[in-house]
Amino acid sequence: MLLMNNDRRNFIKIGVAAVGGATVASAIEVPLLNSQVQEKENELKEKDEKLQAKDQQIGQLQSQVKDSSDMTGFLTLNPREQTLVEAISETMIPTDETGPGAKEARVIYFIDRQLAGSYGKNGNMYMAGPFVKSGQTGPVTVGSITYSKGSPTIRVNSGARYQYAFSLREYWRRGIQFLDDYSNSAYGASFDRLSEDKRILVLQDLFDGKPTNFAGPTAVEFVSEVHDMVMGGFFADPLYGGNKGMISWSLAGFNGTNMGEDIGKTTKDIMLMTSPVRLIPKSLADLQAKGS
């Protein structure tokens, strides 16, 4: 800081002299009286103090934005979806005696950012038609061809199961609505207003494929998709917006990007050790800050 201010002062001094020089048309130098010098010095000192204060302010702001997982706000989930996705996430990974859960990990921000980006827009997907449902046992006609044994049975979450023309963002919008409709009709209230026990029952019903009101995605497809994204938000690197403070890694004993430097061992040393070693988890941001 000190050095920086001195530099600035010198610069301003030179600047003042140059301005003076310019006003007297190509004069080499304008001599200043002592009193004038003192005045200028004071003026500069005042400016310096102001700049210093500004620097401090900027520093504070920078440290605030450094941890982007502190940022709240939604890019795509609407207020109703925020409430429901939060309620589903907290039911899947509850805050309990084992420790913090989806809420503290900020899983909802991970999901929101995924849905707003490439994932929600089916960025890396093959999306040409036709779209034919898997697991059909009766004849299926596509174009001019009739297939007497329908279509193959594809597992939920398998790459060929997704046979919808709409995007994953729309898939979620529809699924959230179907889930809440089911909650209302089967348990008498919106999902977010149910007790935890009832919420668990709703989710189990979805995994069991009980609801019949899901008009694509199906209940089991939707709840499985949500499940995996909740897990993603809990376990993926904090850079993606969830897993705040690496709380899931601390829970599971995962070291993240820490390669053993904490305990002065190489990864090969650790490989050959027969008792488990716990390191302090580190994130991608930590690794990048280290300038690897």
Place this chain on the structure above:
Amino acid sequence: MSSNVITRPQVDVVVLGLGHMGGPVAAELSRAGYKVAGIEKGPYWDFSVDWNSSVIHDEWAIMLERKFDHPLHLSTFTVRNNKDQIALPVRRYTKLIQYQSLGHGVGGAGTHYGGVMGRFSPWAYEPYSDTVDKYGESILPSNHDLEDFPVSYSDMVPYYEEWEKAMGISGTNQDPFIPGVKYPTPPHPSTPYGEAFKRAAESLGYHPYPQPSALISTSYTNQYGIRRNGCLYCGWCSGRCNYPCEVGAKGSSHVTTIPAAMESGNFDLRTHSYVYRIDLDSSGKKATGVRYYDAQGNINVQPAKVVFNGIWGFNLVRLMLLSGIGRPYDLDTTNGSLGRAPTLGDGPAVTNATGTLNMGANTYSSGNQAGGGFVMLDLSDNNFDHKGQNFIGGSAVSYGNYLGAGPNMVTAFNAGKTTWGSAWKKSIKDMKLPTKLPITFAPSGPEIPTKDQSISLDPHYNDIYGDPLARITINWGANRWRAAEYLAPKAQEILTKMGCTDVKVNKVPELSGNVDFWAAHIRNGARTGSKPATSVFNKWMQCWDTENLFAAGEICYPFGDNISPGTHPAGAMAYLAADGIKKYLQSQGSLV
């Protein structure tokens, strides 16, 4: 299409796809003085920059978003289980392991594979004649399409050696079932778990030896003078076969053979180039070259004296079908050879043995996906008597490679009713710091080719340029389950000897697995053989119908044994094909 057409000067050899197969051919031919053009749909990744640890130590990007894998919007494939179903396209990467095999860029899938190596045994080259000789035809399924390789193991030994030298494979020669192996780099230090397995197996009279690994144990310079780093045991690749290597220790053409081709001065590398036709002359018997789209949308015509098809798996078959080469296989008449009777190297759950090893483990950050463990072949091939059995072969049994499961945090939780809620959360506490290691041994039988399976062109779905996708008609065979029924109790004995607790055999009903699983090691769709009626390539990997078209890859096996993931024998096949091409360039005509 109003694309600009660029006609390139003729080369001696045009190599399609620069992965495990294209790399050796490009290196061998360019270094022998031939002009070679290499066509690759993806980029040239620079591992030291593109795969810096601060980029790839990111499970979400690598495992889930498949950041460095084939972009599915370019092309995918469709799958069905029988010929009376419509095949559905694989539209996305998901958490289930499938379609992981397709790479994108120089190195291909080799940039991110597991790196488990191992030669095929002498038996694997003659499974049909040996089986019929010893047990009679009746031990095989009635609609089987099993044939021997047109070459023997001893024919392949020199080519194995070239591949092993190029890759610097780590291992030792301690296998009584595969004679003459001498790996160029030493095995990885064995893990305590691997040692426990080794002791148990030896006490039962088996012959375990260090798992050969393409993720090399020390820095190494190959026969082309290309030097690469040894493994740092960072452990990230120990998750699954998805992670590229940040130090280049993972053997793949981008760090083994393509740099050698580039240094030869005879190799022209064309990245972001998507090949879509092999052109034939007016006789229809000889290829004149290939056509590909470059990234600027130009159509490029590349004339060549020889075309080498090194594209992976069913896309190797697809390009030939699109080009009108060979005789497409017909599921109704069972005539034809191209796309005939493919099988899957990876299988679904079968009857298995499980136990818990009570030993501490550093699951992370350490390990090497393919090294540190032991493998035994005593329960594979015809290494035990199959008299009275209803299956052939068996499989390698190995343990101790994965010092830990790698990051693998998200994929550990593939959707299931029980993997959420408070009880689940409690169960994952300290899961990465275990003192109890769950072990599953699931030795099973190899898939036997059957006539009800095929690779053909899809009538409904096209790639980004409007050409039909490959359509896979495939199902599991019973050989896998039947062998597992027999072998699981033997695996149980090993677990017990290891001192495991809760040792048991878990029954899985025959053919109950999901048949939507199709992955890396698809075989047999364009086989090499001695009969033109059922095979596509002769023993020099020269196409029966188009004498200047050569190929290599697992898809060219007539049989895929269960003792190796299959990459290693394919590498040897690439060297055999390179030799065939050299012979052809000197003599022309059929090589057999």
